[in-house]
Amino acid sequence: MRAEIVAVGTELLLGQIVDTNSTWIAEQLASAGIDCLFQTRVGDNLERIVEALQVALGRSDAVVVCGGLGPTQDDITREAIAAVMGVPIRRDPGLLAAVEAVFAARGRQMAAINAKQADLPVGAVPIEQRIGTAPGLVCPVGEKVVYALPGVPDELREMVERAVLPDLLSRAGEQAVIVSRTLRTWGTSESGLAEIVAPRLDALDAAGPGAPTIAFLASGIEGIKLRLTVKAPSLARAESALDAEEAEIRALVGEVVFGVDDETMEHAVGALLVARGRTLAVAESFTGGLIASRIVALPGASLWFRGAVVAYASEVKHAVLAVPEGPVVTPDAAAAMAEGVRRLLGADVGVATTGVAGPDAQEGLPPGTGFAGIALPGSPPDAVALRLSGSRERIRQIGTISTLDELRRRLLAET
């Protein structure tokens, strides 16, 4: 089964927006084991959308089209598909009632222009709209198929998961569901992680087709992700196979895994603090507010986050955080900052960063030098050196997640 993606929209061709829809769909197709060999972007032009669809259908079994299903004059994906199918368009009374119902449920009168969203190429089957107002379409073209989806990411994603992937798999003759789970890691290199996981990869290879597969996704400042994918006759069987595989991997890699799927490092830290009934204060120098801003991005952070001091000027470190006079890019200064902010903001736990983000050296130290200070109740504060490199922005981002990871490991290590 080969599929292609065609993204429709003049704003894509003008470079005004980045085509993240195609990237997301491509990732889903790859996870489901469906080859995607080409992706095309085309503007809101009937003739050229038709041409893009014909080229794509000429070399693939299925085409996923996104965008151009809205109510305006620019939205002509339906017309292009009808031309490719060689059929007229008709308004579907049931679909019209459904679109009207969406507006009614929001307490709004439907503008006449929206009736267009009930238009279908004859022979196409609608995909019910559950988030937006535009239904998707499943359009047979001979033995092949075109799926049309709205360009709004939330609407598109919901329809791909609910309707497009299952239909593609059933056309591919799969009686199976394919489900993935991502384990997020921090603190090892890709090659180091590959080495640790190698025995399990060998075992899965030996088990042959049908065994779970594992992919490594290097994700920059978000660490390395391990994506486990299983194919099973039912969702329940797939989930249970994923549970078993996750346990195998965790037994090998241990606390390198900080989260699953959408769980970020700050989620992990927050969950540990809440479980221990502790609050946190943060002192930041070269990270300059990045740790605090990641934490505050989490709804519910007020349960465990007191606040932060961005002590950018050295005098602020001395005067506000009671760091002893002397150099400030040292393990001792990091430890003193962590203890100082813990006391100042009345928190149970303090963490701190101090370092050189560049481009210039500071205190004779090169960019990339950095320390994380940790102050836990009942023991003297201390610090670890951070491994940082790259641009100013990258040094600050890596410093942020590394410091949160150090805190996570300390909290895990507490009995």
Place this chain on the structure above:
Amino acid sequence: MRAEIVAVGTELLLGQIVDTNSTWIAEQLASAGIDCLFQTRVGDNLERIVEALQVALGRSDAVVVCGGLGPTQDDITREAIAAVMGVPIRRDPGLLAAVEAVFAARGRQMAAINAKQADLPVGAVPIEQRIGTAPGLVCPVGEKVVYALPGVPDELREMVERAVLPDLLSRAGEQAVIVSRTLRTWGTSESGLAEIVAPRLDALDAAGPGAPTIAFLASGIEGIKLRLTVKAPSLARAESALDAEEAEIRALVGEVVFGVDDETMEHAVGALLVARGRTLAVAESFTGGLIASRIVALPGASLWFRGAVVAYASEVKHAVLAVPEGPVVTPDAAAAMAEGVRRLLGADVGVATTGVAGPDAQEGLPPGTGFAGIALPGSPPDAVALRLSGSRERIRQIGTISTLDELRRRLLAET
């Protein structure tokens, strides 16, 4: 002149990375007045790269290919272009010396594998590499042309600006250079801005072809950009026409413009503070470190930025920033935070944010309620209401830039 973009890389088809190169190139083509009607992505597969190039050359005059010029076995863009041109590949001794020189300049021995980067389809002209190790290629195909560029964004961008756009324009018969300048604005809606600029747009329309053009680019949390584009016989004439047009627009919109091209709001604030010899301290509640982290992202911020207090818990506002007991999402609390942080961190100027980012209400106020406090030397601190809406993330981002903009306008208003 019609151009297309072909992005090469299996990682694009698997959805592992987002194709920002195509978006950037598309924007440059649009600015230069070159139509771009299709964009394609294809994997590291010889046959399919050839197919994508042939389809593109069949409908356009020029194709910009990015990716696949590196030294590894996967990098086969050169081979695909040679197949399309119907010519063999040969190693260019001059180019080999140039690639070796790049490694030598970095004090490294060139690994044998890199010699591949000196390979050229016969008839192709190299584009000198000034950042990375791989040269680009200008490859004539009959009357048409394929440009091959490395996939590394910095290398690609430099080559597009220096070599590809001038070559495309000269092929299009343009004896002109096309240059753009972007004015960045904050504080008006797109329709409001369009209304203010309308007289100038009418005048330019009346002036006919050859007059500068103005495009509105709504850029979300970065405001609305006005892109001025001029075509002129020389760079000097183009710059002088841009200067004149910028003056016309600024006369209409005034201090709504906060920066030009890559100048951010924090650049503007920093420049004003440095010019006035003032230092800044920030107190953040719902923005939670975002203001500080944007400021610290600027190299040289240490000249004027003292630091920040993220006073997330209400008790921190009272105990550390001396905000009087009582509700904290009020103009008075914002003003007190600004004054409190100014004193605590020993700065000349203080700014503060307090508000409700959501998803839940706070102090009976809905998400989107927010205030910016400002404390300037020599006058009592005060506060303004912020206009915020959307998700938690959007409320925090809009609150951040709006607060910086308020500070910018206050500093501008000082005599």
